[in-house]
Amino acid sequence: MTDVAIAAAGAxxxxxxxxxxxxxxxxxxxxxxxxVSELLAVVRTGAATVAVVDPGLPGLxxxxxxxxTAAGAxxxxxxxxxxxxxxxxxxxxxxxxxxxxxxxxPVPVPGPPPPAAGADDPGTGRTLVVWGPAGAPGRSTLxxxxxxxxxxxxxxxxxxxxxxxxxxxxQQLGVLDDLSGVLAACRAAGNGRVHEVDDHLVExxxxxxxxxxxxxxxxxPHLRVGAFGTVLDRLRTDHxxxxxxxxxxxxxxxxxxxxxxxxxxxxxxxxxxVVVVGRADxxxxxxxxxxxxxxxxxxxxxxxxxxxxxADPGPGWSEHEIGETVRRLAGRIPDLFLPADPAAMHxxxxxxxxxxxxxxxxxxxxxxxxxxxxxxxDVR
Numbered sequence: 001m002t003d004v005a006i007a008a009a010g011a012x013x014x015x016x017x018x019x020x021x022x023x024x025x026x027x028x029x030x031x032x033x034x035x036v037s038e039l040l041a042v043v044r045t046g047a048a049t050v051a052v053v054d055p056g057l058p059g060l061x062x063x064x065x066x067x068x069t070a071a072g073a074x075x076x077x078x079x080x081x082x083x084x085x086x087x088x089x090x091x092x093x094x095x096x097x098x099x100x101x102x103x104x105x106p107v108p109v110p111g112p113p114p115p116a117a118g119a120d121d122p123g124t125g126r127t128l129v130v131w132g133p134a135g136a137p138g139r140s141t142l143x144x145x146x147x148x149x150x151x152x153x154x155x156x157x158x159x160x161x162x163x164x165x166x167x168x169x170x171q172q173l174g175v176l177d178d179l180s181g182v183l184a185a186c187r188a189a190g191n192g193r194v195h196e197v198d199d200h201l202v203e204x205x206x207x208x209x210x211x212x213x214x215x216x217x218x219x220x221p222h223l224r225v226g227a228f229g230t231v232l233d234r235l236r237t238d239h240x241x242x243x244x245x246x247x248x249x250x251x252x253x254x255x256x257x258x259x260x261x262x263x264x265x266x267x268x269x270x271x272x273x274v275v276v277v278g279r280a281d282x283x284x285x286x287x288x289x290x291x292x293x294x295x296x297x298x299x300x301x302x303x304x305x306x307x308x309x310x311a312d313p314g315p316g317w318s319e320h321e322i323g324e325t326v327r328r329l330a331g332r333i334p335d336l337f338l339p340a341d342p343a344a345m346h347x348x349x350x351x352x353x354x355x356x357x358x359x360x361x362x363x364x365x366x367x368x369x370x371x372x373x374x375x376x377x378d379v380r
Contacts, residue, residue: 002103003030005048005073007039009057013078017052017095024099036064043073050103052076052095055083061190062088062226074103086192088226125158125236127244128377129271131264131303133291134248137279138309140168141345141355142338143245145368146275148354150377151208155240158201160211162228162267163247164220164260167213173204174352181212182231183222189234190227197234205357209239225266241377244271248291250298265298273304273375280311280322280337289329302332304375311337336371339363 004021006029008014021027030048033039036059042048051073053060065088068075076091076098077084084092093101130143140163147159161167161182170177181200188196201209211231214223235242246268249261259265268274276295278288288308295303308322317325319337327333344359351358356365 001028002026002050003028003048004050004052004098005031005033005039005042006052007033007036007057007060008052008054008078009035011054011056011079013054013095017078017098020096020098027099036060040064040067040071043068043071046072048073050074050076052078052098053089054078055080055087055089055192060087061224062192062230063190063224065089066226076101083192086194125239125242126272126377127232127236127242127267127270128273128275128304129244129246129267130275130277131246131268131295132248132277133287133294135279135284135287137277137284137288138338139163139248139277140172140245142275142277142307142309142368143243144169144172144354145356145365146372146377147208147241147243148205148356149365149368149372150241150243151205152356153372154207155377156207156209156238157241157243158209158211158235158239159204160232160235160242160244161213162223162244162263163213164217164223164249164263165247166215166217167245169210169245170212172349172352173210173354175202175204175210175212177202177212180214180219181210182228183214183219185211185231186223186227189230190224194230194234197231198238205354208354211235213245220260220263223263225263228263229266229270250294268295268299273377274299275305275307275371275375276303277307277309277338280308280317280340284310285322285325289326292330292332305335305371306332307336307338307371308334309338310340312340335374336367338367 004027021029031042051068055077065075075089076093077089078095081092130139132139147157150157161169184200185197204210244267246264252259278284323333341362341364344355344362344364348355348358
């Protein structure tokens with residue numbers, strides 16, 4: 001016996017579907033769900049193994065479809081086939097023929113919707129994620145500097161603020177955004193309106209588009225893996241590079257797809273390049289060493305580059321001594337040291353510009369150019 005949950009929100013096809021289930025000897029109606037929350041609860045408890053939904057059900061999006069599938073349900077949609085396809089629902093039977101469907105036949109896990117008509121193939125651009133341990137090592141500053149360097153080379157670049165602790169790139173660049181770009185883009189993509197993602201980009205430099213982050217940490221549940229992946233696919237169609245600034249957390253807890261740091265983990269796993277940054281002081285280096293070990297446990301592939309930020313040319317450890325310490329404790333020599341350049345950073349912040357625009361001749365900017373060249377980002 002196959003137990004079916006129907007969440008139709010009063011759609012016109014619901015009576016026909018209920019009759020089809022009632023007539024089928026091998027189907028049993030487990031629940032008529034009034035909303036997405038009830039549907040998820042029914043599936044998670046094992047009360048239903050088939051979820052028949054209406055694409056217009058409030059709250060239904062790409063991530064809900066993924067959660068239902070991950071919980072063991074086969075998801076089908078009746079009604080608007082185009083809307084169902086945009087949500088990644090692969091089964092779209094006629095409501096009167098639910099009893100004739102082979103529900104045991106496997107189907108692929110739902111993925112992002114297909115690109116909009118006329119769009120380039122997704123994935124043509126590359127994704128670079130900037131990560132670092134807690135303690136303000138300079139993730140956002142480095143992400144901005146890398147994105148600005150790529151744009152200056154004539155490589156159309158998108159800079160995405162995906163820090164679940166609250167974004168700062170908008171403030172660094174003096175962008176007064178009444179609506180979080182990343183929240184709006186994820187909402188549009190999650191509901192199958194991927195073409196609207198571009199509407200939420202802000203051009204901050206020639207060839208550099210910004211997707212602003214969440215203004216408060218408590219909004220992190222709205223940054224969901226499936227919708228965010230669709231946003232990145234869209235950005236990669238129009239940009240040679242997508243640089244993503246993420247938070248420091250790596251631990252997972254909660255239900256499938258509901259962990260605070262699930263997005264960070266997913267981005268690190270899927271990125272083409274990962275750059276890790278830490279601070280050049282005893283506390284920062286200690287956190288960097290532990291962070292590299294935690295990152296290896298979470299994502300068992302080496303980062304593309306390890307960067308030590310705020311290296312002080314004055315009294316203290318030399319770059320060689322810092323490098324040897326990190327090598328001895330973490331098994332990895334830092335690939336680059338970024339000099340402490342407070343005058344350039346202060347000028348950039350006060351004018352709402354990237355370090356490259358505010359202080360193009362600064363040693364910090366020159367070192368970032370060296371990093372771009374060493375990773376060969378300028379020729380990809």
